[in-house]
Structures are given as C-alpha cells and as structure tokens.
Amino acid sequence: MNALVSRRAIVIEAESGARLIGHGGDPGTRELREFLTRNRVSHHFIDLDGSDPTAPTPDGRPLAEDDLPLLIGGDKILRAPTILEAATALNLRAPNKTAKKAWDTLIVGGGPGGLGAAVYAVTEGLSTMMIDSTALGGQASTSSRIENYLGFPAGISGSELAERAIAQARRFGLRTAVPERALSLRHEDGRYVVALDSGDELAARTVVLATGASYRQLPVDGCAELNGAGVFYAATLVEARMCGSGAVAVVGGGNSAGQASIFLSGTAEKVFLLLRGGDLGASMSQYLVDKIEAIENIEVLLHTEVREIHGDAVLAGLTVEDKRAGGRRDLDVGGLFIFIGADPCTEWLDGQLAKDDDGFLLTGGELDVTHLDVDPINGGRPSMPLETSLPGVFAVGDGRAGSIKRVASAVAEGSMSVSLVHQYLASQAALGRS
Ligand SMILES: Cc1cc2nc3c(=O)[nH]c(=O)nc-3n(C[C@H](O)[C@H](O)[C@H](O)COP(=O)(O)OP(=O)(O)OC[C@H]3O[C@@H](n4cnc5c(N)ncnc54)[C@H](O)[C@@H]3O)c2cc1C
Structure with missing residues (x-):
C-alpha cells in the first residue's frame, strides 16, 4: 500500500498520464481542470493562453477551437467533454448503478466524514457505496496543509490525506462514484432509495449523510x-x-x-x-x-x-x-x-429530514418528538446519536447541526456512525426486517 500511495504521488507530481489542452482562461477548461485535479487524476495541462508555442495534434487532425478543451487519456480523445463524459471515460463513475441492489450502507458525500465512515464500514464487512457530486476528499482536499490532524506532525495536504483514505477504503472493497449528486431520499419497501442527478437510483438499508457545507460568497458586485x-x-x-x-x-x-x-x-x-x-x-x-x-x-x-x-x-x-x-x-x-464560512449542502433534503434554522441536519438528542413525523419504522424508539429524523439515516461532519468544523471531528463522527449502523441493522433484524 505504501508503494502504491507513493507511486501515485510521484505520477501526479510528474503530471504524467492524461493530457488536457485548452485555454487557461476559459471557464469550461478551468472547470474540467479543477475536476481532474480534485479527483487526483494525474494529468498535464497544456495552456494555449500560455507560453506553449504550438498545440499538439494527437490524432493528426488540426486542433479546432470547437475541440477545446481536449482531453487525451490513453487511446481516448475527448473533444470538449462534459464533466460527466470525462468522468465516464476515466472510469470514475461506477457502472450498473441500480436500486435493485441494496447496499448495507450508502454514504453521500466523500469528504472526511464520508471517508471516515467508509473506512470503518468496509473494514467491518458492510457492503458500502460512496458517492460525491464533485470530488472524493471534500473541502479538506482543497486545504494546502492540515497541521492539526492526529499523527501528522509535519502536517499533510488535504489532497494527500484524502488520497490515503480512499486507497485504504478501496483496499477493503469500497465502491465509489463521482460525480453523482444526490437529489432526494425516500423510504420504499423497507430500504432507502437515493435518486441521483444522472437519473440513476441507489438503494441501501442505511444511509450516512456527509454532504458538508459550501462556501459563502462576498456580497459584492462582480464577485x-x-x-x-x-x-x-x-x-x-x-x-x-x-x-x-x-x-x-x-x-x-x-x-x-x-x-x-x-x-x-x-x-x-x-x-x-x-x-x-x-x-x-x-x-x-x-x-x-x-x-x-x-x-x-x-x-x-x-x-x-x-x-x-x-x-x-x-x-x-x-x-x-x-x-x-x-x-x-x-x-x-x-x-x-x-474564507467567510459556509452553508450546509442539505437543500436536497428539504421536507425529508428535520433541520435547524440554518439548514443543518438535526440528530440524536437535538431532535424532539415534534420532528419525528415519519413512519416509526423502528417502533418509535428515541433517536440514536447522529441519527436524523429518519431511522437508519445518519448525519456526520460539517452538515450536522452542532458539529465542530474540523477534519478530525468529521472523521470521528463518520467512524462512530458505522457502529450505529450496526446497531440499527441489528434492531431491524430483531424486528424481522433484515
Ligand atoms: C481551505 C480549508 C482548509 C481547512 N483546513 C482545516 C484544517 O487544517 N484542520 C481541520 O481540522 N479542518 C480544516 N478545514 C475544515 C475541514 O475541511 C472540514 O471541517 C471537513 O472537510 C468537513 O468534512 P465533511 O466530510 O463534513 O464535509 P466536506 O469536506 O465539505 O465534504 C462534503 C462532500 O459532500 C459532497 N456533496 C455535497 N452535496 C452533495 C450531494 N447532494 N450529493 C453528493 N455529494 C454531495 C461535496 O462535494 C463534498 O465533497 C478546512 C477547510 C477548508 C475549506
């Protein structure tokens, strides 16, 4: 594993692998470049706005403006691809997403909270799928250096921390899909179904919501x-x-x-x-x-x-x-x-889960009986810590009301949620609903 992680770091550093050709100032090119970078797809960017004197013509055709941005990966040449097309070509999106298979747990959001849940879920034998609308690693992967995470006395970049966590979880069988945005959550036939923006649906017996928060913009014209x-x-x-x-x-x-x-x-x-x-x-x-x-x-x-x-x-x-x-x-x-704060990414759960006034998800003791307006699937027992107003649906990390906005606390909540997932599944089995 050490060799694998080190090799990946060298490959990314060396900018080998895919090539992206485009105008650095073009929004579409920027978006694709950011997607590749944040998903740690090793690539070399050739900026036609910059000092590169000539544009390469990989398949012998002259490069037309309509082709840009051009993404070349192995034998694949993608002309002006959407993020979804690029992700599909790069095998970042899991094949056969279907609600027919019910995962033990579905993790929505691939930041530290989601990754913490993923590592513990797969190492404890739960079949686990994790999706993210943008990139595995979440906000933390945009941090240049995290200096207060346990065990890294010299600090670690957020993207390296994410890289290591993803490799660790995949080693034990985690399945991931990016970019996949969750649009809604419903309870159906004794399981939860999450609808995705790609039109697919995923089903699971339990759900861990780790969708974090998004940055506030400055209220200034032109920003x-x-x-x-x-x-x-x-x-x-x-x-x-x-x-x-x-x-x-x-x-x-x-x-x-x-x-x-x-x-x-x-x-x-x-x-x-x-x-x-x-x-x-x-x-x-x-x-x-x-x-x-x-x-x-x-x-x-x-x-x-x-x-x-x-x-x-x-x-x-x-x-x-x-x-x-x-x-x-x-x-x-x-x-x-x-860096002026963030709002929770929980709008997609409006009307489905109880939230506080700022939109953060209420869990455990923060919920009172007035929030529990859903079918008491588990016999109306009190919510467990981290459990939302839907039984078996847990919230961890920055998107949870009362959370401490730190990598360590998100990871800790993620790991803790897995123990609660086990308790929930055991209670369902006892009720004959496994
Ligand atoms: C620049 C920066 C530096 C930081 N430095 C530190 C530090 O040094 N130490 C520290 O402890 N903390 C630091 N933090 C805070 C820390 O990164 C966060 O507390 C932590 O990332 C929260 O983890 P999370 O998993 O809850 O959410 P996030 O990291 O925000 O991850 C949430 C993920 O969910 C995805 N998502 C959102 N909505 C959906 C949806 N509908 N469907 C699918 N996916 C969705 C997002 O794309 C995202 O990847 C920093 C934050 C930033 C921005």
Missing part, C-alpha cells in the same frame, strides 16, 4: 462572475499558480484564512489579510496567529471590508474600506481568496 478567474475559495498550488507572483488578498478571520495566508505568503509578493473584526485571535488558532505575525509579507488589515471588485474577465484589483477610520484604499491584487 461571482470572477469565480476561478482570480476569485477563489481554496488556496492550493493550482490557485497560487493562477495568481502569479504579485500581491493577493485573503478575506476571513478563521483558521482557513490563516492557513491560506501563510501558504500564499510563499508564492505571492505580498498577502493582505482582510478582517471585519478587530482581533486576529478572535476565531483563529493561536499557532496560526503567531505564524502570521512573524511573516513579513503578510499585512493584516483589521476592520476592513471589500467594497469593489475590479476586472471583467480576470480580477484586476479591489477597493477596500476601513470601517472604523472610514477611508477607502485600492489594492492591486491578482487573487482574492474568500
């Missing part, structure tokens, strides 16, 4: 239009390279913003860290505060908000305002990294 073109919600080498070596700005006061600032200070000439509040330590871990204060090319701007975002196709700069002093200032930055 959404420049997503991926200078405005980013993750700080990895991919985004850093897209910004070049000029100055960048990071918005946010939590650990994600702190980590991003430290990471970007190594590639950018200068990093402006923008905080609405007046205290860097208010919601950031002290070890990050100490590091930031020691790095010369990070300038912390307190009481500061972004007022204008400049640039049409690509970010060209910002105007920020010091709310306390009242002055405005232009920042000449080529990258804006936003």
Whole structure:
C-alpha cells in the first residue's frame, strides 16, 4: 500500500498520464481542470493562453477551437467533454448503478466524514457505496496543509490525506462514484432509495449523510462572475499558480484564512489579510496567529471590508474600506481568496429530514418528538446519536447541526456512525426486517 500511495504521488507530481489542452482562461477548461485535479487524476495541462508555442495534434487532425478543451487519456480523445463524459471515460463513475441492489450502507458525500465512515464500514464487512457530486476528499482536499490532524506532525495536504483514505477504503472493497449528486431520499419497501442527478437510483438499508457545507460568497458586485478567474475559495498550488507572483488578498478571520495566508505568503509578493473584526485571535488558532505575525509579507488589515471588485474577465484589483477610520484604499491584487464560512449542502433534503434554522441536519438528542413525523419504522424508539429524523439515516461532519468544523471531528463522527449502523441493522433484524 505504501508503494502504491507513493507511486501515485510521484505520477501526479510528474503530471504524467492524461493530457488536457485548452485555454487557461476559459471557464469550461478551468472547470474540467479543477475536476481532474480534485479527483487526483494525474494529468498535464497544456495552456494555449500560455507560453506553449504550438498545440499538439494527437490524432493528426488540426486542433479546432470547437475541440477545446481536449482531453487525451490513453487511446481516448475527448473533444470538449462534459464533466460527466470525462468522468465516464476515466472510469470514475461506477457502472450498473441500480436500486435493485441494496447496499448495507450508502454514504453521500466523500469528504472526511464520508471517508471516515467508509473506512470503518468496509473494514467491518458492510457492503458500502460512496458517492460525491464533485470530488472524493471534500473541502479538506482543497486545504494546502492540515497541521492539526492526529499523527501528522509535519502536517499533510488535504489532497494527500484524502488520497490515503480512499486507497485504504478501496483496499477493503469500497465502491465509489463521482460525480453523482444526490437529489432526494425516500423510504420504499423497507430500504432507502437515493435518486441521483444522472437519473440513476441507489438503494441501501442505511444511509450516512456527509454532504458538508459550501462556501459563502462576498456580497459584492462582480464577485461571482470572477469565480476561478482570480476569485477563489481554496488556496492550493493550482490557485497560487493562477495568481502569479504579485500581491493577493485573503478575506476571513478563521483558521482557513490563516492557513491560506501563510501558504500564499510563499508564492505571492505580498498577502493582505482582510478582517471585519478587530482581533486576529478572535476565531483563529493561536499557532496560526503567531505564524502570521512573524511573516513579513503578510499585512493584516483589521476592520476592513471589500467594497469593489475590479476586472471583467480576470480580477484586476479591489477597493477596500476601513470601517472604523472610514477611508477607502485600492489594492492591486491578482487573487482574492474568500474564507467567510459556509452553508450546509442539505437543500436536497428539504421536507425529508428535520433541520435547524440554518439548514443543518438535526440528530440524536437535538431532535424532539415534534420532528419525528415519519413512519416509526423502528417502533418509535428515541433517536440514536447522529441519527436524523429518519431511522437508519445518519448525519456526520460539517452538515450536522452542532458539529465542530474540523477534519478530525468529521472523521470521528463518520467512524462512530458505522457502529450505529450496526446497531440499527441489528434492531431491524430483531424486528424481522433484515
Ligand atoms: C481551505 C480549508 C482548509 C481547512 N483546513 C482545516 C484544517 O487544517 N484542520 C481541520 O481540522 N479542518 C480544516 N478545514 C475544515 C475541514 O475541511 C472540514 O471541517 C471537513 O472537510 C468537513 O468534512 P465533511 O466530510 O463534513 O464535509 P466536506 O469536506 O465539505 O465534504 C462534503 C462532500 O459532500 C459532497 N456533496 C455535497 N452535496 C452533495 C450531494 N447532494 N450529493 C453528493 N455529494 C454531495 C461535496 O462535494 C463534498 O465533497 C478546512 C477547510 C477548508 C475549506
């Protein structure tokens, strides 16, 4: 396993394997590139906007603009593929998805919570399928360095942590499918059926929901239009390279913003860290505060908000305002990294599961009898910890009400959910419903 993981890392680092040819500034190309990167598909990107003087013509045909982005993997040449087409060609989507087979457990969401559940489920003999709408690894795989996860004293990149967890779970038989977005959940004939955006359905005796949360955008004109073109919600080498070596700005006061600032200070000439509040330590871990204060090319701007975002196709700069002093200032930055919190990815469960006012899934003791308006399949017993308002459906990680937004806690909840899955299956067997 060590050899396999190391070999994969070398292959990805060497950018061998598939080739992607396109314009770096084109949204479709960017989306496909991000999909390949986040799913750790080893590839080499040839940017026709960049310095590559000639475009290769792999099958002898001249390269037409309509062909772009062009994806070449083995003997397959895909012209302007959709993400789904690319994923199918790269064997990322599980074949024969059908509700005829009922898995012991279906995990929706492949972040740390889902992966934690997956490793324990497969090692404890449960037939397990895990789906993700974007990429296995979740938010954590966009983190350049996780320094507070147990057992990695030198830190580990989120994508490497995910890579290791996926290899570990697959070794014991985990099946995965990406990209597959869950659209609805229903109870039918003693099992749960999850409908997917591809039109397929999956059935399982239990479900672990690990769909996490998605980033909040800045409420400033032009911000959404420049997503991926200078405005980013993750700080990895991919985004850093897209910004070049000029100055960048990071918005946010939590650990994600702190980590991003430290990471970007190594590639950018200068990093402006923008905080609405007046205290860097208010919601950031002290070890990050100490590091930031020691790095010369990070300038912390307190009481500061972004007022204008400049640039049409690509970010060209910002105007920020010091709310306390009242002055405005232009920042000449080529990258804006936003880390201002997240909303739970639970809209698809509206009306199906009990949630709190912010949309996070209620579980265990957070539920009261008024939430349990579903058929009491298990005889109306009290919910187990992590169990949602549907018996046998568990919620773990950032999408759960009251969760601690950390990799370790998501992994821990994932592993804990498997023990509860076993308890639920045993209770069903005792009721003659296995
Ligand atoms: C940049 C960054 C740095 C961070 N650094 C640290 C750190 O150093 N230490 C730390 O402890 N924590 C860190 N965190 C927080 C940590 O990553 C999260 O707490 C953790 O990832 C939560 O795991 P999760 O499994 O609950 O959700 P996520 O990681 O968000 O994963 C959820 C997954 O579900 C998928 N999904 C969503 N909806 C659907 C659907 N309908 N169907 C199918 N799939 C769906 C998503 O695509 C996603 O992959 C960081 C976060 C970020 C963004």
